Amino acid sequence: MGAGGKEGGSITPKSSPNHLTKPLLAxxxxxxxxxxxLYGFNLAVVNSPAQYIKxxxxxxxxxxxNLIPDERLLTILxxxxxxxxxxxxxxxxxxxGKLVTKFGRKGTLxxxxxxxxxxxALMGFSRSCRMPAMVILGRFxxxxxxxxxxxxxxxxLGEIAPKSLRGFLGLVxxxxxxxxxxxxxxxxxxxxxxKEEHWPLLLSLIVFPTMIQLMLLPWFPESPRYLLIExxxxxxxxxxxxxxxxxxxxxxxxxxxxxxxxSLSSIHTISVWGLLRDRCVRWQVITIxxxxxxxxxxxxxAIWFYTNDIFRxxxxxxxxxxxxTVGTGAIEVLSGMLGCFTIERVGRRPLIIxxxxxxGICCAGITLSVLFQAxxxxxxxxxxxxxxxxxxxxxxxxxxxxxxxxxELFKQSHRPAAYTVAGVLNWMSNFTxxxxxPFLEMTMGxxxxxxxxxxxxxxxxxxxxxxxxxxxxxxxxxxxxxATKNNILEEELTSxxxxxxxxxxxxxxxxxxx
Numbered sequence: 001m002g003a004g005g006k007e008g009g010s011i012t013p014k015s016s017p018n019h020l021t022k023p024l025l026a027x028x029x030x031x032x033x034x035x036x037x038l039y040g041f042n043l044a045v046v047n048s049p050a051q052y053i054k055x056x057x058x059x060x061x062x063x064x065x066n067l068i069p070d071e072r073l074l075t076i077l078x079x080x081x082x083x084x085x086x087x088x089x090x091x092x093x094x095x096x097g098k099l100v101t102k103f104g105r106k107g108t109l110x111x112x113x114x115x116x117x118x119x120x121a122l123m124g125f126s127r128s129c130r131m132p133a134m135v136i137l138g139r140f141x142x143x144x145x146x147x148x149x150x151x152x153x154x155x156x157l158g159e160i161a162p163k164s165l166r167g168f169l170g171l172v173x174x175x176x177x178x179x180x181x182x183x184x185x186x187x188x189x190x191x192x193x194x195k196e197e198h199w200p201l202l203l204s205l206i207v208f209p210t211m212i213q214l215m216l217l218p219w220f221p222e223s224p225r226y227l228l229i230e231x232x233x234x235x236x237x238x239x240x241x242x243x244x245x246x247x248x249x250x251x252x253x254x255x256x257x258x259x260x261x262x263s264l265s266s267i268h269t270i271s272v273w274g275l276l277r278d279r280c281v282r283w284q285v286i287t288i289x290x291x292x293x294x295x296x297x298x299x300x301x302a303i304w305f306y307t308n309d310i311f312r313x314x315x316x317x318x319x320x321x322x323x324x325t326v327g328t329g330a331i332e333v334l335s336g337m338l339g340c341f342t343i344e345r346v347g348r349r350p351l352i353i354x355x356x357x358x359x360g361i362c363c364a365g366i367t368l369s370v371l372f373q374a375x376x377x378x379x380x381x382x383x384x385x386x387x388x389x390x391x392x393x394x395x396x397x398x399x400x401x402x403x404x405x406x407x408e409l410f411k412q413s414h415r416p417a418a419y420t421v422a423g424v425l426n427w428m429s430n431f432t433x434x435x436x437x438p439f440l441e442m443t444m445g446x447x448x449x450x451x452x453x454x455x456x457x458x459x460x461x462x463x464x465x466x467x468x469x470x471x472x473x474x475x476x477x478x479x480x481x482x483a484t485k486n487n488i489l490e491e492e493l494t495s496x497x498x499x500x501x502x503x504x505x506x507x508x509x510x511x512x513x514x
Contacts, residue, residue: 001380020165023244027220028157031109034213036151036173037442038116038206040180042142043301044329048188048322049199054078057132064130066312077132079435084136086431088143089150095421096151096418101230101269104296105156105223108148109213113142115145115211122203136201142206147427150403152420156406159223160244162253163474167343167404171336174400178336182329189322198311228254229261229270229412260411268413275417283485287467291352291402294459296429298359298457300394302437303387311387315373315380324384328391335395347471348405351397352463360456362386363449370446398459401425408470408478417424 046053054074061067069077092112099108122138131491154172160170168445179499182201187193193202226238237257241250268280275285313319339351366385373379410418468481 002445005352008049008428015433020168021245023162023167023220023246024165027160027244028169029176030220031156032173032176032215034113034209034217035146035176035256037176037180037183037209038142039146039150039208040182041184042085042139042146043177043218044184044189044205047325048194048260049202050078050194052196052199053135054080055196056127056135057265060130060132060315075438079123079438081136083140083431083435084387084426085139085143086144087149088140089427089430090143090424091140092144092149093151093420095144095148096148096423099148100152100155100416100419101472102224102482104226105152105159106217106220107153107222109471110218112145112148112152113210113214115141115148116206118143120204120207120210124200124469127200138203143427145493147423150426151406151423153155154400154403155407155419157221157416158404159225160240160362162245164344164472166408167348167471168340170404170407171340171343171400173334173403174395175333175340175413178329178395179468181192182326183328185322185329188445189326194322210390224253225239225257225412228257229268231470232261241281249311249338256476260476264466269454270414272417272419272420275414275421280412280486281410283466283482285421286416287409287420287462288402288406289425290459291307291398291405291463292422292426293429295398295402296426296433297395297452298356298394298398298450299363299390300359300398301430301433301457302441302452303390303408311384317383332391332395333362335392336399339396339400343401344471347423347469348401348466349463349469352401352467355393355397355401356456356460359390359398360391360453360460362393363388363456366449367446371446372424389502405467408473408475409482411475411479 009046043446054077057074057077058069061069071074071233096108099111103111119141122134122141126132126134126138150173154170157169157172158166187202187205210436221238221243225242227240230369238250238254241253253350273282278285311324312318316324339355343351361384366383369379369386371384373383403437406422407415437448467484468478470478470481473481
């Protein structure tokens with residue numbers, strides 16, 4: 001067993017490592033609190049002060065350029081303010097592969113915090129400086145931070161978790177995303193920070209969770225898989241595992257990591273181009289593309305960005321809209337918790353399939369309710385119920401499972417590039433919806449939700465026919481499950497029954513590469 005065997009006597013206590021420990025829970029909440037929660041907060045925080053931000057743009061354009069913008073120009077500027085966050089996210093996603101390879105998973109999260117302080121300061125002082133560009137630039141920079149962390153947090157938690165808890169810990173970030181949305185909605189109430197003079201403060205509050213993360217996260221260990229497979233440091237790996245499993249038997253985990261390390265011994269970390277060209281992971285790549293594009297084009301971003309407008313169109317009085325929106329935020333948090341606590345019981349596939357099917361039905365329901373609300377007054381309440389249904393369906397499964405699946409479908413050498421591809425597609429779709437939806441709604445009216453309905457049903461069908469269940473499987477076992485789909489057993493077997501590892505990059509049958 002090599003180096004692991006030398007430490008055998010010190011890493012084989014009696015108890016099992018497959019239980020939730022305080023260090024595991026602490027690092028999951030801390031990593032998510034200062035990263036994933038900010039993503040959710042930034043998604044929803046521009047909703048409440050939308051009119052105040054437009055007024056600010058109107059005033060400053062008049063003051064600086066003697067220009068009186070029309071409503072269409074203000075809508076475009078506000079759409080840029082909303083969507084530039086996704087452009088930043090896409091930029092951050094492109095950096096993930098290089099950052100996590102150079103600095104590690106935890107190291108990347110710690111270093112990325114500087115982006116939040118810069119972005120928060122720009123947005124916080126934008127009104128006093130009378131510079132709209134500071135709002136847009138601040139949104140872009142915080143988007144870069146979210147683009148990095150949205151991939152790195154589930155990657156980090158997926159690698160430190162035992163296989164029986166990988167689903168639970170992998171959905172902790174999605175709970176924090178929902179929590180961030182809820183906090184933004186509560187603080188955006190008129191009684192709190194929803195007044196015109198307070199919107200810069202509301203946008204800049206992101207610095208406080210990040211400050212807590214920066215003070216505490218450096219004290220936690222790096223990912224054991226990163227330390228062993230990429231850095232080859234068995235001693236640091238064992239120390240990290242002991243930290244996360246104080247009373248657990250970590251010998252089996254060390255053996256499994258070393259098995260994966262041996263299967264990858266002939267290659268380095270794969271680039272994005274190498275990932276896209278590698279036919280041994282063809283279906284894994286297609287899967288993460290479908291899931292990450294589908295989760296954003298499902299209509300959820302349109303709901304999050306423009307909740308107030310949707311409720312107003314449904315006939316809810318302006319005075320009640322903010323409270324209705326906060327109610328949907330509470331449902332998001334409860335739905336996220338439901339998904340987190342059930343994923344290890346029901347598996348990944350049921351949450352994805354059920355979530356997307358329910359969202360698709362609710363999208364169709366919005367179209368019907370808006371079309372008939374003039375004839376049937378109660379239809380406006382069905383419209384609100386469908387909005388709530390979309391949010392609940394999304395938060396139960398599609399909100400977090402695609403990020404978890406991205407970690408599970410790839411081994412160590414391919415995982416950074418896979419998260420880069422998934423992140424870029426995710427953010428590109430996010431940007432498309434954030435920028436296009438207002439104009440799509442003006443052009444198509446309620447029929448635009450039928451597009452989202454079709455996408456949701458398509459992703460559900462793809463999951464039914466293509467994606468296997470990964471619950472309680474090791475990364476090696478999951479890669480074997482895709483071997484037949486990728487035709488590598490037939491194409492890569494040689495006459496003596498061994499796999500060509502230089503071509504396979506470690507994606508084969510466990511028994512064949514021993």
